[in-house]
Amino acid sequence: MSxxxxxxxxxxxxxxxxxxxxxxxxxxxAEAVPLILGGGxxxxxxxxxxxxxxxxxxxxxxxxxxxxRNKALTSFKKGGGxxxxxxxxxxxxxxxxxxxxxxxxxxxxxxxDNRRWSGIRGSADVLRGKYMYEVEITTQxxxxxxxxxxxxxxxxxxxxxxxxxxxGTGKKSWNGTFEDYGGPFGFEDVxxxxxxxxxxxxxxxxxxxxxxLGEAFKLPxxxxxxxxxxxxxxxxxxxKCNFTNLKHPVAGYTPLxxxxxxxxxxxxxGATGVQGRAKRPPLCVILEPxxxxxxxxxxCMTHFGKYLDAPPVxxxxxxxxxxEKKQLELLEYGVDVVVGTLSKVMxxxxxQRLDLSALRFxxxxxxxxxxxxxxxxxIPTIKRxxxxxxxxxxxxxxxxxxxxxxxxxxxxRQAIESLCDKPTWVDLKGRPSIPDTVHFVRYAIDPRxxxxxxxxxxxxxxPPALSRPQTDGVHARDDTRPQQTTPEAFSENIKFQxxxxxxxxxxxxxxxxxxxxxxxxxxxxxxxxxxxxxGGGRGFSGKAETGKExxxxxxxxxxxxQQEERRRNLEHFxxxxxxxxxxxDVAARGLDIKELPFxxxxxxxxxxDQFFHRVGRVGRADRMGLAVSLSASEKExxxxxxxxxxxxxxxxxxxxxQGGCTIWYDEPGYLKAIEERVGKxxxxxxxxxxxxxxxxxxxxxxxxxxxxxxxxxxxxxxxxTSAGGGAGAGGTQPGVAGKxxxxxxxxxxxxxxxMKETLAHLKSLSPAVQKLLELEAAAQTQxxxxxxxxxxx
Numbered sequence: 001m002s003x004x005x006x007x008x009x010x011x012x013x014x015x016x017x018x019x020x021x022x023x024x025x026x027x028x029x030a031e032a033v034p035l036i037l038g039g040g041x042x043x044x045x046x047x048x049x050x051x052x053x054x055x056x057x058x059x060x061x062x063x064x065x066x067x068x069r070n071k072a073l074t075s076f077k078k079g080g081g082x083x084x085x086x087x088x089x090x091x092x093x094x095x096x097x098x099x100x101x102x103x104x105x106x107x108x109x110x111x112x113d114n115r116r117w118s119g120i121r122g123s124a125d126v127l128r129g130k131y132m133y134e135v136e137i138t139t140q141x142x143x144x145x146x147x148x149x150x151x152x153x154x155x156x157x158x159x160x161x162x163x164x165x166x167x168g169t170g171k172k173s174w175n176g177t178f179e180d181y182g183g184p185f186g187f188e189d190v191x192x193x194x195x196x197x198x199x200x201x202x203x204x205x206x207x208x209x210x211x212x213l214g215e216a217f218k219l220p221x222x223x224x225x226x227x228x229x230x231x232x233x234x235x236x237x238x239x240k241c242n243f244t245n246l247k248h249p250v251a252g253y254t255p256l257x258x259x260x261x262x263x264x265x266x267x268x269x270g271a272t273g274v275q276g277r278a279k280r281p282p283l284c285v286i287l288e289p290x291x292x293x294x295x296x297x298x299x300c301m302t303h304f305g306k307y308l309d310a311p312p313v314x315x316x317x318x319x320x321x322x323x324e325k326k327q328l329e330l331l332e333y334g335v336d337v338v339v340g341t342l343s344k345v346m347x348x349x350x351x352q353r354l355d356l357s358a359l360r361f362x363x364x365x366x367x368x369x370x371x372x373x374x375x376x377x378x379i380p381t382i383k384r385x386x387x388x389x390x391x392x393x394x395x396x397x398x399x400x401x402x403x404x405x406x407x408x409x410x411x412x413r414q415a416i417e418s419l420c421d422k423p424t425w426v427d428l429k430g431r432p433s434i435p436d437t438v439h440f441v442r443y444a445i446d447p448r449x450x451x452x453x454x455x456x457x458x459x460x461x462x463p464p465a466l467s468r469p470q471t472d473g474v475h476a477r478d479d480t481r482p483q484q485t486t487p488e489a490f491s492e493n494i495k496f497q498x499x500x501x502x503x504x505x506x507x508x509x510x511x512x513x514x515x516x517x518x519x520x521x522x523x524x525x526x527x528x529x530x531x532x533x534x535g536g537g538r539g540f541s542g543k544a545e546t547g548k549e550x551x552x553x554x555x556x557x558x559x560x561x562q563q564e565e566r567r568r569n570l571e572h573f574x575x576x577x578x579x580x581x582x583x584x585d586v587a588a589r590g591l592d593i594k595e596l597p598f599x600x601x602x603x604x605x606x607x608x609d610q611f612f613h614r615v616g617r618v619g620r621a622d623r624m625g626l627a628v629s630l631s632a633s634e635k636e637x638x639x640x641x642x643x644x645x646x647x648x649x650x651x652x653x654x655x656x657x658q659g660g661c662t663i664w665y666d667e668p669g670y671l672k673a674i675e676e677r678v679g680k681x682x683x684x685x686x687x688x689x690x691x692x693x694x695x696x697x698x699x700x701x702x703x704x705x706x707x708x709x710x711x712x713x714x715x716x717x718x719x720x721t722s723a724g725g726g727a728g729a730g731g732t733q734p735g736v737a738g739k740x741x742x743x744x745x746x747x748x749x750x751x752x753x754x755m756k757e758t759l760a761h762l763k764s765l766s767p768a769v770q771k772l773l774e775l776e777a778a779a780q781t782q783x784x785x786x787x788x789x790x791x792x793x
Contacts, residue, residue: 007033010062011222012307015152017054020303021621026051031426033059036401041423043402043416047435048616050428052365052403053300053592056286060361060401061305061313064283064336067360068311069225087259087266089124089133089230089243096120097155107241108138114236117145119155122256125227127310128263132194132207132249133230133256134242140187143168144234148195148204150226152307157233164204164217165231166191172216182206182213190247195228197263210248227265227310230256265310280314280334281355285362285382287342289369289586291319291563292570296592297365298339313337318344321563328353342370346378349385359386360399362419367404368609371411383419397421405616406609434612434627434678437619439695439744442629442671443501443685447493448485452687453504469499469530472522474637474653474662487664491637498602498630499530503552505600505628506580508690513573513747514598515591516582517614519665520639521560522647523602524582528556531580540578554580557591585610591617597747601629603636604670608677618746626746628685631671635664 003024004014025033028046035042036059046052090106097118099111111118122133126148135146145156149163157165158173165173172181185191185208192207202219205212219228232239244257254260286301288294298317305313316330318340331353338345338354348354362382364370370379386398400419402412407427416423434440445451454466471492480492506514518524532539535550555569555578573581574593583591585605599618605611618625640656640663641647647661654660675681683692691698 004058008037008062009033009058010065010308012226012309013058013062013304015307016304017058022054026054027428028052028426029055029058031428032056035424035426036060036399037063039399041400041420042426043407043420043423044426044428045404045407046426046428047433048405048613049435049592049620053297054304056363056365056401056403057297057301057304060284060286060363061301061308061337063360065305065308065311065313067283068313068336072311087124087261087264089122089256089259091120091230091232091241092123095123095151095155095229107243108239109232109241110139110238111234112236117156117233117235119157119231119233121149121151121155121232122230124256124259125151125229125265126195126197126256126259126263127225127227127265128197129260130194130196130198130253131256131259131263132192132246132253134246134248135191135193135232136240136242136247137168137185137187137189137191137237138240139238142186142234142237142239144232144237144239145173146191146193146206146232147230148193148228149231150223150228151309153231155231155233157231161220162223162226163231164228165233166193166206166213166216168234174217181216182208190242192246192248192250193230194250194253196253197228207248207250212250225310280336281358282316282335282338283358283360284337285345285356285359286337286339287345287362287364287370287379288339289341289366289373291321291341292557292566292591293366294319294340295567300592301337301339315339318348319563320344342373342375342379346375346381349382356382356385357388361401362386362398363401363403364415365403367402367412367415368406368409369404371409371415376411376415379415380418405613434615435619437622438615438625438627439692439746440615440627440629441683441685441692441695442631443505443690444687445494445497445501445630445632447490447497447632447634451497451500451504453501453508453690466500466503467533468496470526471495472520472526472639473651474639476651477653487635488637490634494632494634494636498632499527501630502527502600502602503531503534505685505690506598509598509626509696511598511600512579513576513596514580514600515573515593515596515617516554516580517599517601517603518558518582518584519603519605521558521584522639524556524558524584527582527602528554531582540572552580553578554582557581557583585614592620593617594621595623595747596620597623597625599625599627601627603665604629604631604667604674606665606670608670608674611674611677622749624744624746624748629682632667635666635668637662638665 004017004022005011007025007030028044028050032042032044032055036056044052044055091102091109092106093102096102097111097120099113099116099118100120101110102108102120106123109120137144145158145165145167147157147163147165149157153162154160157163158167158178159176161175163174166182167173168185170180170182170184171178190209194205194207196203196205202224203215204217204219205215207213230241232241244255246255249255286297288297295317298315301315305315314330314335315337316327316335316339318327318338320341320343327348331348345354349356359382364379370376383398383400387396400423402416402420402423404412407416472495475488475492478488478492479486480489502516505511516527518527528539531552531554535552538550540553540555555572557566557569561569569581570591572578596618599614601614605614615627618627639647639661641650641661642656643650643652643661650661652660653662655662655664671682683695685692685696686698689698690696
């Protein structure tokens with residue numbers, strides 16, 4: 001029994017998550033899933049990257065699917081199904097291997113390939129009832145295997161746990177296990193394939209030329225609600241299927257060609273109703289603070305439920321910034337799980353497009369951010385409408401779930417009190433901390449002195465030609481010449497040094513993939529221009545071929561970009577087409593990028609909680625990550641727009657208290673506040689070789705002087721030669737840093753202590769095993785000589 005099965009999850013969902021390597025639930029999943037399945041309101045606070053989406057998504061999907069199934073079965077019992085209407089069954093041209101040919105009427109199949117197993121399945125599945133079909137072997141030397149399989153099984157029957165086969169060699173097979181059964185069969189034999197899915201039975205058996213061979217398989221309990229289709233596979237075979245006119249019918253079994261629609265997955269799905277909105281209103285609404293996070297959660301829910309059928313669960317995405325046509329079609333067709341931003345969901349509710357009468361779940365993800373939304377006062381409207389029920393129906397209870405990294409703010413507390421009924425708290429957050437899978441360090445920027453890294457990089461054979469980056473224009477009217485020692489001059493120098501430091505650190509540590517946080521949309525735009533300038537002056541224009549377009553290829557994920565551009569940029573970054581993803585806090589909230597190795601902060605956030613959200617982008621799913629912050633020792637003057645146009649065309653560089661749109665950003669003070677929350681000082685990188693005791697060794701951090709490792713295989717960073725920007729430094733391994741004398745590969749799973757012990761034990765046994773191998777070889781040689789009469793004295 002898997003760990004998720006012990007939590008009460010169904011096999012179809014477990015299959016989907018195990019494909020992603022989810023073998024054990026995270027602490028928040030282990031605590032929250034049983035509580036949600038139990039029907040109570042839950043408020044869960046856990047670290048960023050701890051699996052919160054799975055904690056609410058998995059149980060919500062399961063309960064929604066169970067509700068849909070129960071509704072469908074009830075419809076059939078009341079005569080609301082398809083009745084006795086039959087379903088056409090034939091061999092499917094869309095569900096076969098390329099080497100299998102199918103006749104026009106879908107009853108005959110053949111394959112001339114005698115080297116590999118090729119297979120085909122039928123066009124309909126069976127969920128209930130007792131059905132059979134026959135297969136005639138029509139050529140000599142056919143080697144085939146016959147039986148039943150799920151839609152997602154391998155086409156080679158019996159090789160996995162989703163299909164059942166009986167082969168011509170007299171073996172039955174399931175999950176790669178072959179056992180003697182029924183004797184061999186071949187040319188001119190007629191094999192009956194029987195499936196009994198009556199209440200409490202669920203068996204597969206076979207007949208050969210009208211004679212029973214006995215029960216071959218009992219279906220595992222996990223497949224009770226999974227449809228099975230007829231399946232055939234073989235090497236160089238030719239067969240004919242009888243779905244209607246059986247040569248050897250069996251009493252009590254219906255020919256598969258007379259399959260009742262109500263006994264199929266498709267028929268059961270149809271029983272839930274799709275005509276009119278009232279027949280398929282949503283059962284679950286998941287609210288997200290941003291469009292990007294809503295799209296990410298939508299993809300997760302779709303993936304979690306991809307094996308749920310009979311009926312399938314429909315998940316819909318509802319966000320702004322995209323064409324509404326598809327959303328309206330979803331609402332008209334019917335949707336079971338709504339994932340969207342609060343503003344867009346409420347827009348559909350207010351226009352009476354989204355029917356909440358059947359709603360069972362209301363999930364507030366990243367609840368602390370949702371409570372900062374201007375539309376947060378509309379959330380109780382969802383609860384009122386849902387609990388009112390359908391017209392004339394009795395009032396029902398809505399199960400409400402709050403999930404976030406932090407749930408202790410006054411706004412969130414007030415919302416929980418008003419929306420939840422005696423909620424159970426799952427507070428795994430505790431004292432804020434950096435996950436142990438993240439190495440967090442900072443590089444100190446001292447605007448009173450030149451950037452030390454520039455001096456170090458100039459000693460390399462290919463020094464980066466770093467120009468002065470474009471700034472935000474705050475000091476356009478100030479005297480910031482190098483000889484000046486005013487706060488304004490220091491502030492301007494910070495703006496110059498930080499982008500240069502980012503490039504030099506990224507090159508020195510061979511950061512092939514890095515997420516970069518900037519404070520504002522303008523800062524994102526300026527950094528994008530600077531990196532493009534270093535990479536040859538051309539911005540990323542879409543994937544042209546494998547690899548990155550230039551040494552400093554980048555895309556931006558910020559609030560001022562169109563939704564389609566943001567989605568496209570995120571996909572390019574995840575696919576490895578660009579090196580840097582530049583983003584703001586709001587745009588990147590909750591982003592889950594698998595195996596992200598590096599993160600850099602251009603500026604520390606003014607809110608310590610936001611710091612933990614940033615750091616949580618790396619070190620997820622037990623993968624190691626390195627987070628580097630560029631922190632200045634002096635205050636920086638930055639934009640803080642209070643004007644009506646929110647900064648568009650604004651040039652008022654006076655301070656806010658003077659009626660302007662700027663403030664002095666106290667990064668040293670924010671650093672102190674963050675360290676107080678963390679409970680320790682954040683390690684500082686050496687200004688020249690970037691080393692940090694216990695984290696980064698000088699050999700891995702020193703620009704241009706790393707020796708690398710034999711066979712390390714540094715990936716090519718650019719498809720072009722470095723144009724106007726240099727190709728970076730040295731030959732160190734990409735993403736490798738020393739930790740306490742060991743090697744850490746950022747973006748990869750951290751080394752398991754038990755595995756280390758095992759490997760050490762195996763290494764100690766290696767000499768003895770080698771000696772045994774030599775003795776065995778000598779003994780075999782002596783035996784061979786003796787057998788040949790050449791025994792040596």
